[in-house]
Amino acid sequence: MQKNTRLATRQENIIAKLKQADLRGRGGANFPTHSKWQMFADVDADKKYIVANGSEGEPNVLKDGYILKNHPEVLVEGLKIALETFKSSEAFIFLRRDYFKKYKKKLEKLIGDLPITVFREHGGYLSGEETVLCEEIEKNLPARPRTKPPYPGQVGINGLPTLINNIETFYYVAKISKNEYKKTRLYSITGKTFYKGVFELPVAWSIKKILTATKALPEFDYFVQVGGGASGDILLASETTQQVSGSGAIIIYDKEQTDPWVLMRTWIDFFMNENCDKCTPCREGSYRILEMVRDRQFDKKVLDDLFFVLENTSYCALGKSIPLPFKSAIKKLLAHTRN
Amino acid sequence: MPKKISIFINNKKYSAEIGQSVLDIAKQNNIDITTLCHHPDIKVQGSCRLCLVEIKGKKGLHTSCNTQVEDGMKILTDSKNISRAKQINLELIFSEHCEECGDCIYSQDCTIKEFAKKYDVKITKYEDRKKGYPVHKFGPALEFDTSKCIDCGLCVDVCKKEGVDFLEYKKKGKFYEVCPSSKKDKDCIYCGQCLTHCPVGAFEGVGEFEDVDKYIDVKGKTVVFQFAPSIRSSIGEEFGMPVGTVVTGKLIAAIKALGIEHVFDVCVGADMTTMEEATELIERLEDDKPLPMFTSCCPAWVKYLEFYRPDLIPNLTTVRSPQVIMGGIIKTYWAKQMNIKPKDIIVVGIMPCVAKKYEIERKQNYLNGMKAVDQILTTRELAHLLRKKKIDLASIKPDNAKSPLLKPSGAGVIYGSSGGVMESALRAAYKKMTGKRMPKLNLKEVRGIQGFKKAKIKIAGKTLKVGVVNGIANAKKLLKELEKDPKAYDYVEVMACFGGCIGGGGQPVPINDEIRQKRSAALYNLDTKKVARSADENPIIKKMYKDFFNDDKNRHSVCHTSFRKKKKEVFPKK
Ligand SMILES: Cc1cc2nc3c(=O)[nH]c(=O)nc-3n(C[C@H](O)[C@H](O)[C@H](O)COP(=O)(O)O)c2cc1C
Ligand code: SF4
Numbered sequence: 049m050q051k052n053t054r055l056a057t058r059q060e061n062i063i064a065k066l067k068q069a070d071l072r073g074r075g076g077a078n079f080p081t082h083s084k085w086q087m088f089a090d091v092d093a094d095k096k097y098i099v100a101n102g103s104e105g106e107p108n109v110l111k112d113g114y115i116l117k118n119h120p121e122v123l124v125e126g127l128k129i130a131l132e133t134f135k136s137s138e139a140f141i142f143l144r145r146d147y148f149k150k151y152k153k154k155l156e157k158l159i160g161d162l163p164i165t166v167f168r169e170h171g172g173y174l175s176g177e178e179t180v181l182c183e184e185i186e187k188n189l190p191a192r193p194r195t196k197p198p199y200p201g202q203v204g205i206n207g208l209p210t211l212i213n214n215i216e217t218f219y220y221v222a223k224i225s226k227n228e229y230k231k232t233r234l235y236s237i238t239g240k241t242f243y244k245g246v247f248e249l250p251v252a253w254s255i256k257k258i259l260t261a262t263k264a265l266p267e268f269d270y271f272v273q274v275g276g277g278a279s280g281d282i283l284l285a286s287e288t289t290q291q292v293s294g295s296g297a298i299i300i301y302d303k304e305q306t307d308p309w310v311l312m313r314t315w316i317d318f319f320m321n322e323n324c325d326k327c328t329p330c331r332e333g334s335y336r337i338l339e340m341v342r343d344r345q346f347d348k349k350v351l352d353d354l355f356f357v358l359e360n361t362s363y364c365a366l367g368k369s370i371p372l373p374f375k376s377a378i379k380k381l382l383a384h385t386r387n
Numbered sequence: 388m389p390k391k392i393s394i395f396i397n398n399k400k401y402s403a404e405i406g407q408s409v410l411d412i413a414k415q416n417n418i419d420i421t422t423l424c425h426h427p428d429i430k431v432q433g434s435c436r437l438c439l440v441e442i443k444g445k446k447g448l449h450t451s452c453n454t455q456v457e458d459g460m461k462i463l464t465d466s467k468n469i470s471r472a473k474q475i476n477l478e479l480i481f482s483e484h485c486e487e488c489g490d491c492i493y494s495q496d497c498t499i500k501e502f503a504k505k506y507d508v509k510i511t512k513y514e515d516r517k518k519g520y521p522v523h524k525f526g527p528a529l530e531f532d533t534s535k536c537i538d539c540g541l542c543v544d545v546c547k548k549e550g551v552d553f554l555e556y557k558k559k560g561k562f563y564e565v566c567p568s569s570k571k572d573k574d575c576i577y578c579g580q581c582l583t584h585c586p587v588g589a590f591e592g593v594g595e596f597e598d599v600d601k602y603i604d605v606k607g608k609t610v611v612f613q614f615a616p617s618i619r620s621s622i623g624e625e626f627g628m629p630v631g632t633v634v635t636g637k638l639i640a641a642i643k644a645l646g647i648e649h650v651f652d653v654c655v656g657a658d659m660t661t662m663e664e665a666t667e668l669i670e671r672l673e674d675d676k677p678l679p680m681f682t683s684c685c686p687a688w689v690k691y692l693e694f695y696r697p698d699l700i701p702n703l704t705t706v707r708s709p710q711v712i713m714g715g716i717i718k719t720y721w722a723k724q725m726n727i728k729p730k731d732i733i734v735v736g737i738m739p740c741v742a743k744k745y746e747i748e749r750k751q752n753y754l755n756g757m758k759a760v761d762q763i764l765t766t767r768e769l770a771h772l773l774r775k776k777k778i779d780l781a782s783i784k785p786d787n788a789k790s791p792l793l794k795p796s797g798a799g800v801i802y803g804s805s806g807g808v809m810e811s812a813l814r815a816a817y818k819k820m821t822g823k824r825m826p827k828l829n830l831k832e833v834r835g836i837q838g839f840k841k842a843k844i845k846i847a848g849k850t851l852k853v854g855v856v857n858g859i860a861n862a863k864k865l866l867k868e869l870e871k872d873p874k875a876y877d878y879v880e881v882m883a884c885f886g887g888c889i890g891g892g893g894q895p896v897p898i899n900d901e902i903r904q905k906r907s908a909a910l911y912n913l914d915t916k917k918v919a920r921s922a923d924e925n926p927i928i929k930k931m932y933k934d935f936f937n938d939d940k941n942r943h944s945v946c947h948t949s950f951r952k953k954k955k956e957v958f959p960k961k
């Protein structure tokens with residue numbers, strides 16, 4: 049009984065701290081971590097799973113790799129806190145294949161006899177989606193998304209409640225627990241700049257401020273893709289007073305020298321390769337977008353239709369997210385080019 | 388007790404239970420929702436994205452098949468956005484479906500064409516993406532035309548549910564495609580469940596429908612037809628008759644209207660199978676031969692054992708299946724009576740099954756160097772042939788011909804249902820072992836469409852432990868039980884198709900439990916009306932044993948077969 053009370057207090061403590069720090073999930077959706085943990089604590093089950101999501105499958109997002117390389121002990125520390133917070137739990141570190149190869153040994157050393165398994169991802173980008181991740185751990189391959197609800201927090205791996213957070217989220221859980229959190233996040237800067245890399249800077253900063261501080265602010269006319277290198281939004285230089293969304297990536301492009309059709313081609317190739325082809329709009333819609341991008345010509349009516357069904361009827365968030373970068377590229381980049 | 392809640396569909400209140408989907412409630416209340424990838428036999432796919440609804444307070448559109456009800460949920464099944472999205476998704480579905488409507492199993496009743504009309508869909512808006520896609524051939528039984536596949540996923544899951552798991556998603560270029568497995572340890576068993584669960588006719592029987600009139604009129608040959616037990620309660624559906632209507636007399640009349648003079652009932656062959664099988668069962672029980680004895684009249688089950696579990700071949704009864712025996716009777720006993728040379732007879736079997744197309748090719752089922760049955764037409768194929776010749780089964784006057792080879796016992800008729808073979812064999816075995824008719828003829832314990840049935844039957848002081856399964860997945864469960872306790876069963880009936888042959892791969896589509904139930908009930912109903920309820924009571928069976936099967940050579944060549952370990956025979960086409 050006493051033990052339970054102590055557990056309960058520890059739980060309340062860490063969740064209160066996460067709330068106070070206003071930590072948001074760094075996997076892309078910005079979901080308040082304390083709410084996720086509270087809901088997870090409230091689910092009654094004999095056994096629970098915890099997963100650190102290190103799929104990091106979107107182009108130009110490098111931050112989880114950065115943590116694995118430079119601060120793996122902080123990640124393990126974050127997972128340890130979660131294991132202590134949720135009784136009878138067991139954890140996975142879910143890694144894309146190259147990360148698995150590089151960091152498995154190092155991680156296992158740090159893990160020691162904690163109940164944490166380092167897991168090798170099977171698929172690609174889509175495997176980072178939380179229900180696909182559960183399917184992969186259950187070895188249902190090729191993995192495809194599950195219907196939500198139920199969310200993994202209620203029904204996840206092997207039907208048991210599963211807490212899934214991004215690697216960076218766990219990194220900051222450890223920092224918060226030790227009162228070392230300074231409201232920062234990790235930004236991956238890539239593209240046309242000399243100063244590429246991952247930088248830990250305040251959450252509240254604007255894109256421009258981040259680029260300035262990292263010396264990456266271009267002197268040429270530029271635009272950026274922010275969030276991730278496929279699903280991220282396009283922002284013109286004049287729009288960089290905003291904060292960074294999604295997975296914290298900033299990709300710099302030379303506006304004069306970038307052919308928007310070529311850029312869009314990389315996105316649609318990526319989505320077509322990475323989607324699972326389960327549902328009609330994403331499987332067939334992305335293919336018809338590819339055809340138009342290849343021909344460097346959009347039929348506006350058809351494109352509108354495809355975006356409509358992608359956004360409104362895709363089975364999972366991958367398909368739903370496809371129109372966004374195209375919409376903003378068409379509006380902001382195509383209008384000014386010859387084609 | 389699940390919690391009762393209320394939801395509102397189109398502003399009307401309906402009661403629901405937590406755990407049900409919006410689609411469940413709509414269906415219960417006859418509210419029309421467009422579905423394509425939903426099949427009551429299979430877990431929810433959610434892939435077609437057509438069953439769209441709007442939900443108050445929730446952004447966007449939602450698919451009703453995988454949205455769980457919530458208390459007070461307010462749902463709309465119709466709106467401008469819903470219609471627009473359905474239209475676009477249908478255009479995309481058509482963009483990957485190379486239409487081949489003329490010989491499609493849905494030529495009578497095509498779901499997607501109906502939707503296209505309703506939602507004003509331009510079928511040809513996009514160029515066919517799958518033009519030139521391969522046709523995979525699954526032995527002599529099925530063909531899978533991947534250029535018609537709309538990727539709903541139902542066949543993959545039904546094959547999994549069947550317990551074979553032969554269909555998989557394979558990445559080819561940019562797309563995952565449904566593909567037969569290339570793994571060495573996996574093979575198709577030809578049950579055809581993929582076919583009856585595909586909503587767009589990507590699977591068909593071999594020869595469906597090009598070869599239907601191949602043997603109608605062959606010079607110098609006597610073409611005869613025989614029809615399987617389960618056809619009589621299913622083919623009516625093809626002509627708009629209520630599910631479960633028995634049409635035996637009409638069926639005979641319709642076949643005769645094709646110009647076929649001689650028609651036979653495979654149920655008589657089933658009575659023969661029963662007699663031989665009962666004898667073998669008693670022998671096995673007395674002589675310490677391998678037990679349990681497995682039925683072998685389902686060729687898909689036989690192929691399963693020969694490929695996946697050859698160690699269990701000795702447990703299969705060597706008695707031939709009813710259609711093969713019947714073909715044999717026709718080409719020997721009847722041929723002699725009629726004074727026709729066996730090789731001048733062509734036997735066409737009307738079967739509920741695509742695996743039967745494979746069964747007749749098995750060398751072990753030959754008779755004096757020739758095939759016992761020359762061609763199989765499925766229920767669907769016969770219906771197609773009749774339509775082609777403008778013969779309307781629904782309005783044709785029944786032919787009540789009473790020739791002995793058209794007169795089975797009631798036991799022969801119930802072969803079409805899961806449990807029917809078992810019940811028939813036990814009735815006959817009881818008679819053989821006790822000299823008396825089984826006091827309780829209706830073996831309720833082994834009836835019904837559920838997948839796994841068990842019973843203990845007392846005969847002559849012995850207690851027989853019997854198991855009846857349909858679906859290979861259930862057979863696998865039973866084999867697991869046998870691993871733990873080899874004496875768990877004495878006699879086991881296995882049918883690959885859900886519910887038995889009434890749910891076979893050659894039967895009319897669509898199929899679901901309600902339809903299976905009705906087709907099956909109709910057969911049991913026929914049984915109770917017969918005077919002869921057991922194979923041994925059938926006069927023609929007694930007569931054949933007296934005049935023809937008294938010769939063991941005859942009995943053996945017509946009624947018995949053998950089995951052999953099999954290698955993989957179905958490979959994906961490049
Ligand atoms: C297509 C797709 C890919 C995703 N990839 C990742 C990923 O690589 N890493 C990740 O942490 N979350 C990814 N997510 C989000 C996860 O589903 C999940 O929301 C996240 O891991 C939760 O962690 P957080 O609350 O700490 O952000 C992806 C989501 C989608 C739809
Ligand atoms: S939206 Fe795309 S990735 Fe998601 S289920 Fe549909 S096809 Fe698969």
Ligand code: SF4
Nearest residue numbers: 546575576578579581
């Ligand atoms: S015929 Fe049966 S075993 Fe073969 S693929 Fe179809 S469902 Fe699977």
Ligand code: SF4
Nearest residue numbers: 536537539540542585
């Ligand atoms: S073959 Fe038919 S059942 Fe199978 S995925 Fe394609 S459309 Fe669906």
Ligand code: SF4
Nearest residue numbers: 685740883884888891
């Ligand atoms: S159960 Fe009947 S219809 Fe199905 S494969 Fe076996 S014999 Fe054919």
Ligand code: FES
Nearest residue numbers: 433435436438452
């Ligand atoms: S029926 Fe619901 S998505 Fe296909």
